[in-house]
Amino acid sequence: MLKAEIPGKRYHQQTKHSYLSVSLDPNYVDALTQPSCYKSYPQFYPRFPLNSDRKVENLIRLSSQITFEKTYKNNSVQLRVNPSAGALYPTELYVQIRGVQGLIDGIYHVEVARNSLTLIYQLIDDGVEDYILPNYWVKGLIILVSCVYFRSSWKYKDRSLRYCFLDAGHHLGAVEAAAYLENQYLQLYFDFDKRSLNQDLGFENKEFITGAAIIGELKEKPTRRLRSPIPFVCGTDYFEANSIVEAGYKETLSPYSFHQTWKKPEFYYEPKKFLEVVFKRRSARKFQQQSITYEDWMRILNVLEQPIPSVSFEAIEIYAVVHRVLNLTPGIYRGNQLIKAGDFREKTGYLCINQALGRESAVTLFFVSDYQNYQTAIQWAGLIGQRLYLVSHYLNLGCSGIGAYYDDETQAFLETDKDVLYALVIGQ
Ligand SMILES: Cc1cc2nc3c(=O)[nH]c(=O)nc-3n(C[C@H](O)[C@H](O)[C@H](O)COP(=O)(O)O)c2cc1C
Known part of the structure; x- marks a missing residue:
C-alpha cells in the first residue's frame, strides 16, 4: 500500500495543529456542559466490590483506580492511576473472567467510581475469545479497553480521536503495571474483529473497543461468540456525534499491523x-x-x-x-x-x-x-x-x-x- 493511502494518514492530516488553527480555535468550552466521565450500568445488574486482598481483583482495581481528588474553582476532579488528556477519561475497562475462584464466569464492567465490578453478561459456552483470538479459550482475564469518545470530543473536537487512542494506550500501560505488581504476564491484542465486538457489547456508535489484554492460560478450543448482544447503556449523560471521529475510528481498523514474535519486556522495579x-x-x-x-x-x-x-x-x-x-x-x-x-x-x-x-x-x-x-x-x-x-x-x-x-x-x-x-x- 502506498504510504499516502494508509488509513489514518488522512485523519491525522485533517487534525493537525498549526499556529493558525490554534489561534482560530483555542478549544474553549463551558465547563458546565462537560459530559459525565463515569459509566454506570442500571442498578439491577449485580455488583461486586473489588477486594484489594485478592490477587485478581487487586490487579483490576489497580488498573483504573481513583488516586487523588483535586479541587479547582469549586469543581472537584477525581484523578486516576492513568493520566488522560484534559482529565476527561474517555476510556472504560471491561473484563471477561473465566475460571477464577470466587468470581462468576462473566463479562464485567469496571465501575471506577465505586471500585467495583458490574456483571453485565454471564458466560455459558460462549465468550469474547472468538472475536479476538479465534479457536482459543482463556482461563483467566480478557481485559478490553474502550473509548466513550464524546467525553473527549466535547472539548477536543476532531482531534479527540488521537487523545482517545493515546489515553487507551496509557490505560493499557496501567494494566501492564498492575500485572507487573501481581506477577502476571500479559499479552496485548490490537488486530481483531472490533466491529462485531462493539456491536455485541451494545456500544452503538458511542463507544468503541481499541485494544485488549489477556492475562491467563490459553487452550486451543473454539468458543462461541456471545449468544445475545448486551443492551446499550450510554457512557455519558448526553451525547453529540462527531462524524470525523467515528469515520476515523472505522477507517483505522485496518490494515492489520506488522507481525512480530511475542517478546516479554523486562522491568526492574522494587x-x-x-x-x-x-x-x-x-x-x-x-x-x-x-x-x-x-x-x-x-x-x-x-x-x-x-x-x-x-x-x-x-x-x-x-x-x-x-x-x-x-x-x-x-x-x-x-x-x-x-x-x-x-x-x-x-x-x-x-x-x-x-x-x-x-x-x-x-x-x-x-x-x-x-x-x-x-x-x-x-x-x-x-x-x-x-x-x-x-x-x-x-x-x-x-x-x-x-x-x-x-x-x-x-x-x-x-x-x-x-x-x-x-x-x-x-x-x-
Ligand atoms: C494524551 C495526553 C495528552 C496530554 N496533554 C497535555 C498537554 O498538552 N498539556 C498538559 O499540561 N498536560 C497534558 N496532559 C496531562 C493531563 O492534563 C493529565 O493527565 C490530567 O490532568 C490528569 O492528571 P494526572 O495525570 O496528574 O492524573 C496530557 C495527558 C495525556 C494522557
Missing part, C-alpha cells in the same frame, strides 16, 4: 516502591529547570526500548530533545544517538503550543511513526508514555504527556516525514 509510584503518579505542572543525571536518563531510555508484549508490531521512533542532562551535550537525539547539537529550549516550548513544560523540561520527547495501523501505533505511543511516567516517578522525576503541539513544524524541526504521534516531557 515492588513496594513501584506500588507507591502507581498511586502517586501525577502529571508534572512545572519543572525546576534543574538537570537530571546521565544515569537516570540511561535508565529511562532502557525502559523506553523494552518490547511491547504483542504479536502486532508498530515501530515508534523516539526523538529526545535534551536540554538538561548532566554530562550530555544538549541537542536532538534519536535514541541515544546525537543528530543535532544545540540549545532548543525555546523551540520545543514553542512547538508544544507555547507550554512552559516543553521549555523547562530536562528532556522533551517526540514519538514519530511510519505506521501500518494508525490506531495501534498511537496506542503504542500512549503505552510507552505510561512507561515513561512510571519510570520517571520511580526515579523521583516528573513527567507529563503533551498532546498539543504544532504537527508540521515539529516534523520540520526533527527533519522527519513520519507523523508525530505524541510528545512528553520529563524533568526535576
Whole structure:
C-alpha cells in the first residue's frame, strides 16, 4: 500500500495543529456542559466490590483506580492511576473472567467510581475469545479497553480521536503495571474483529473497543461468540456525534499491523516502591529547570526500548530533545544517538503550543511513526508514555504527556516525514 493511502494518514492530516488553527480555535468550552466521565450500568445488574486482598481483583482495581481528588474553582476532579488528556477519561475497562475462584464466569464492567465490578453478561459456552483470538479459550482475564469518545470530543473536537487512542494506550500501560505488581504476564491484542465486538457489547456508535489484554492460560478450543448482544447503556449523560471521529475510528481498523514474535519486556522495579509510584503518579505542572543525571536518563531510555508484549508490531521512533542532562551535550537525539547539537529550549516550548513544560523540561520527547495501523501505533505511543511516567516517578522525576503541539513544524524541526504521534516531557 502506498504510504499516502494508509488509513489514518488522512485523519491525522485533517487534525493537525498549526499556529493558525490554534489561534482560530483555542478549544474553549463551558465547563458546565462537560459530559459525565463515569459509566454506570442500571442498578439491577449485580455488583461486586473489588477486594484489594485478592490477587485478581487487586490487579483490576489497580488498573483504573481513583488516586487523588483535586479541587479547582469549586469543581472537584477525581484523578486516576492513568493520566488522560484534559482529565476527561474517555476510556472504560471491561473484563471477561473465566475460571477464577470466587468470581462468576462473566463479562464485567469496571465501575471506577465505586471500585467495583458490574456483571453485565454471564458466560455459558460462549465468550469474547472468538472475536479476538479465534479457536482459543482463556482461563483467566480478557481485559478490553474502550473509548466513550464524546467525553473527549466535547472539548477536543476532531482531534479527540488521537487523545482517545493515546489515553487507551496509557490505560493499557496501567494494566501492564498492575500485572507487573501481581506477577502476571500479559499479552496485548490490537488486530481483531472490533466491529462485531462493539456491536455485541451494545456500544452503538458511542463507544468503541481499541485494544485488549489477556492475562491467563490459553487452550486451543473454539468458543462461541456471545449468544445475545448486551443492551446499550450510554457512557455519558448526553451525547453529540462527531462524524470525523467515528469515520476515523472505522477507517483505522485496518490494515492489520506488522507481525512480530511475542517478546516479554523486562522491568526492574522494587515492588513496594513501584506500588507507591502507581498511586502517586501525577502529571508534572512545572519543572525546576534543574538537570537530571546521565544515569537516570540511561535508565529511562532502557525502559523506553523494552518490547511491547504483542504479536502486532508498530515501530515508534523516539526523538529526545535534551536540554538538561548532566554530562550530555544538549541537542536532538534519536535514541541515544546525537543528530543535532544545540540549545532548543525555546523551540520545543514553542512547538508544544507555547507550554512552559516543553521549555523547562530536562528532556522533551517526540514519538514519530511510519505506521501500518494508525490506531495501534498511537496506542503504542500512549503505552510507552505510561512507561515513561512510571519510570520517571520511580526515579523521583516528573513527567507529563503533551498532546498539543504544532504537527508540521515539529516534523520540520526533527527533519522527519513520519507523523508525530505524541510528545512528553520529563524533568526535576
Ligand atoms: C494524551 C495526553 C495528552 C496530554 N496533554 C497535555 C498537554 O498538552 N498539556 C498538559 O499540561 N498536560 C497534558 N496532559 C496531562 C493531563 O492534563 C493529565 O493527565 C490530567 O490532568 C490528569 O492528571 P494526572 O495525570 O496528574 O492524573 C496530557 C495527558 C495525556 C494522557
